Amino acid sequence: MxxxxxxxxxxxxxxxxxxxxxxxxxxxxxxxxxxxxxxxxxxxxxxxxxxxxxxxxxxxxxxxxxxxxxxxxxTGNFGETYSGIEVSTLIQNAYPVTLKLALIALVIEGVIGISAGVLTALRGKGFLDSLVLASTLFLIAIPVFVTGFVLQYLLGVQLEWIDPSVSSDPGIGELILPGFVLGSLSMAYISRLSRTSMLENKSADYIRTATAKGLAPRRVVGIHMLRNSLIPVVTFLGTDLGALMGGAIVTEGIFNIPGIGGLVYDAILGQEGTTVTAVVALLVMVYLLMNLLVDVLYAALDPRIRYD
Incomplete structure (x- = not known):
């Protein structure tokens, strides 16, 4: 390894x-x-x-x-903007917020998406399966900025459960709703991907063998079926972290989050090539490292995979 x-x-x-x-x-x-x-x-x-x-x-x-x-x-020198501000300072202020937002979105889409996919696959066709399929299709069809504006208006303006805009240094609680909005599209895809993968493995030979050996249903599902079914889901989640960080411009704009999205948007408008290049280089590193992590996790999920 x-x-x-x-x-x-x-x-x-x-x-x-x-x-x-x-x-x-x-x-x-x-x-x-x-x-x-x-x-x-x-x-x-x-x-x-x-x-x-x-x-x-x-x-x-x-x-x-x-x-x-x-x-x-x-050497850690990201250059300067045309106004003489260190790009590393701008990234240091904006990157942690976007990383926190992306991780919250990743956790939300992973937990809700996998849970919904597993439940619908185990229960089979019925009301729950139809509800999840209709809900995920709705999320896929609606643009993220529409979802963000609707939830912001309903929960922030009408019901006043949250602040419509986050603070300058937002905590985890303030980023839960923006994280849900950011990860809503991926959550729908993960739910459908988990459901399809579980249904494929549900009728596999090794599942029938494990059941015939008298293993408890919870062990058959949790140890055997779920581990193999998570391989395509883990691949999606691993590559999605970079996409969430790079695609947070709309979500950060809706909730007034001082993150990487706004920094890149302002840099593009101002033709600040140094800032754009530095941020994209960091996103490339995130993509590459997450791909490596996904490959390593394959061996943990599927014992048949070995890296010799």
Whole structure:
């Protein structure tokens, strides 16, 4: 297992370089002057443009400027915005909030989605199965921003159970509703995926063998059926963490959450290429590490899988 993890970590290096280079090239190769409008209604003086071009290595070929940026990135230097603010400071303030929100959404979608899928698969066709299928189809069909606005209006404005907007330093309690909104779409997919996977394994030979051996139904379901059924669900959950963090722009905007989503949105509007590239590089790392974690969990869920 240790050699496999080491090999996978080494494989992450070219993947990280390739993905971050593509993002860097897309951000900095956009036609136009990134310093346009930075000096108000009048144009920026040539000395300012020359200094900023040299500072951000924009006069070098794209691959040269990228490797200069990569060298700074590996030393913890994420660069500065055009106004002179350290990007690492902006990320340090926004990233923990979005990470907390994404983890809450991941837990909500995992617990509710898996529970609903397992219950409907075990009980078979009936009222509960129809209710879950109709509810998940409704969540899939409704955009996340509609779900967010409706819940915010009903629970925050009409019933006054929550504050419509979270505080500047939100706690876990304030992020439960935004986390539910953020993970609602994935929760519907996980519920259907769990249900389908459980139904497939329900009629498998090893389940019939375990039942014929006289094992308790709870052990057959919890130890044998559920473990194998969770493999596709774990794959979905592992890759979904990065998607939740990168796709939280709408949810953070609805509930006024000071996270990565708002930071990236403002950076795109202001053509702050350094900020956009740094945030995307962190999201790439999350994706890569979560994929590695999912592969390791496969062996824990299915004893037939071994990494030698």
């Amino acid at each position: 240790g050699r496999y993890i080491l090999r996978r970590l080494l494989q992450l290096i070219p993947v990280f370089i390739g993905t971050t280079f593509i993002i860097y090239a897309l951000v900095w190769a956009i036609p136009g002057n990134p310093f346009a409008g930075k000096c108000g209604s009048r144009g920026c003086p040539p000395t300012y443009i020359a200094e900023m071009t040299q500072q951000y290595n924009l006069d070098d070929p794209i691959y040269v400027s990228y490797f200069k940026y990569l060298g700074d990135l590996l």
